[in-house]
Amino acid sequence: MGAWASLSEKTRQEMMQARAFLSAVAEPPARALARFVAERGARGAVDAIVRRRAPEPVLVEVEARRDAVSGERLLRAGEAAGLRLFIPERPDWPCEAFSELAGAREMELPDMAEPIALWVRGRAEPAECTERAVAVVGARAASGYGEHVAAEFGHGLSGVGFTVVSGAAYGIDGAAHRGALSAGGRTVAFLACGADVDYPAGHGRLLRAIADQGAVISEYPPGTPPRKHRFLVRNRLIAAMGRATVVVEAGARSGAANTANTADLLGRPVLAVPGPVTSQNSVGCHAMVRSGQAVLVTRTEEVVELLSPLGVSPAEEIAARSRPTDRLQPDARRVHDALRGVVSAGNEELARDCGLPLGRVRAVLVELELDGFAKRTESGWVAITS
């Protein structure tokens, strides 16, 4: 298959037509068809289907559309709609991303099969997007908090060179894409309809912007309308394309939870962003963390850290900004605390208050004075608070 360049133009065109036909002749994920194509190659599979010589499960998957579909016509329709067709025979196919899906199909995991071809609107090539891609997904009916956080992650990941993959839906998806766009980074939307269909309708402009800076991709042929079950089917491509999936707000039962399950199934890390426990929008994220399915993340740096095997760890820097009094030994801190509690104090008084021997208190006071934490006055010792 690496020999694409050495093929004649006619052979290439035949392969493109075959894949276009196969992308439309069965409803994805068509597992029998995907296996048959993997065994026979695209042209061989088409030939067998047209002659009705394919195995029964394949014939069942293609029965309804076999006579209505034409690869040639689809390629023309795609071209007219500004779509390019990417196929596994070409060297620019994102093989790694989808080989796990083929593996999952072989393992008979439900609803798992690699895409037969990808219809692409936009400049970027799928393969160049998968190299450093992170999926950011979540609820459509997101809160302001969720959208803010999704945009932050989209912006942050894009800013450090990751492609942000999502589903172009309202809510979290849209915010993640917008965050990536605002950082001038690359972002990819996988649709549950044709890549030429503006869905949701209110995201027409967003989809055009995504195509400009990345790609709008679908395994459905041009013009395919969205259907409810197609969203779940599409989710597997988002999960497969991301090296990790970040879930920002998800209800107890949601498409985002479905994407997370698939990522998990494919062995990709799932990361979940927490939120207020009073918000129904975060119930799914918290449940994923509690069950151990997801790692809790709060910032882009934590995602990057998790994806950087050698882990130069910018996230460790957080925490604990030190205070000057941190360097004090326990006895010195006790005396300093006692001094801070009073206007001024003498040595004996401090010794009693701290429960330290008088000699020790004297020694500590000298240290505190040298270090600038206490000073001697006419009425006794006084703390210098830093």
Add this chain to the structure above:
Amino acid sequence: MGAWASLSEKTRQEMMQARAFLSAVAEPPARALARFVAERGARGAVDAIVRRRAPEPVLVEVEARRDAVSGERLLRAGEAAGLRLFIPERPDWPCEAFSELAGAREMELPDMAEPIALWVRGRAEPAECTERAVAVVGARAASGYGEHVAAEFGHGLSGVGFTVVSGAAYGIDGAAHRGALSAGGRTVAFLACGADVDYPAGHGRLLRAIADQGAVISEYPPGTPPRKHRFLVRNRLIAAMGRATVVVEAGARSGAANTANTADLLGRPVLAVPGPVTSQNSVGCHAMVRSGQAVLVTRTEEVVELLSPLGVSPAEEIAARSRPTDRLQPDARRVHDALRGVVSAGNEELARDCGLPLGRVRAVLVELELDGFAKRTESGWVAITS
């Protein structure tokens, strides 16, 4: 030591005086003194200290206060302030709770030692509080969200019979106590000053209410003022008394994080409540979950579940409320989805749209009709959406 009842009144009084003396003569946690008392008994230890025959480390701990402290006077002061003294020799001592602290002292863990005695304001006896106690702690400068959640946990835990243990501070502590009080449950405050001292001053009424429905407890003798280091020292008693510690809002570096560390050190589960990642108040909680130190919890039921070894699990009920269409088989769902996407449709149209064989579509439509998900009209099939 179980023989308290068989002791003469004089012996009991001597023991009480000895413990009162020991509770004041060194600044807790006085590890050398605690070990010496564990070996010699309270009266033996006092005798040795007064004669200066104790080991050097003990003499260092007690040097500054030895001559100023009187057990008899302290007992009178406690009585005048309405405090009772609880000591390990009495059968109502909460031994289990503090035996881990003694163990930690033996293991030379820093700042770990069991309390030598407890001064108690209020009705409840420490032992009856420890049986089912949960610590709820968190930031003083809490957010409205944090206080709301702390009150919910306080109320919920108290409502199912747990004693809510905290530190009476502003913010999370106060909200947790108030939540417990509002459920009519028992709550215990450990102070970093004498149990008779109203600290923080603005919580005077709250402390009286806690004493009425539970107890205000301190290892510091009556009248001891609060000092900064005493809060950290006090935290170990909160951690030890709770069978688990719930952290609601904590900064990256905070007293609550310190209590959580101690609970962890003592082998008690640490539970952390998440919050918005945009809030500095939740940074500590998220860090604990990320590091694996804490389990994420969102509701009282999850805390109860974790503390109920046999786990009748009310928390599993959450999630996934089912929808009627959930029962549909994949093919039926596909057809139903397709029907929902159009005004009405004929069999062939549906077959093409779904990519299913015509015969299968016909069979599925009959099932959908029987189940009330679709109906036949003059213009074709129509979905009935549930």
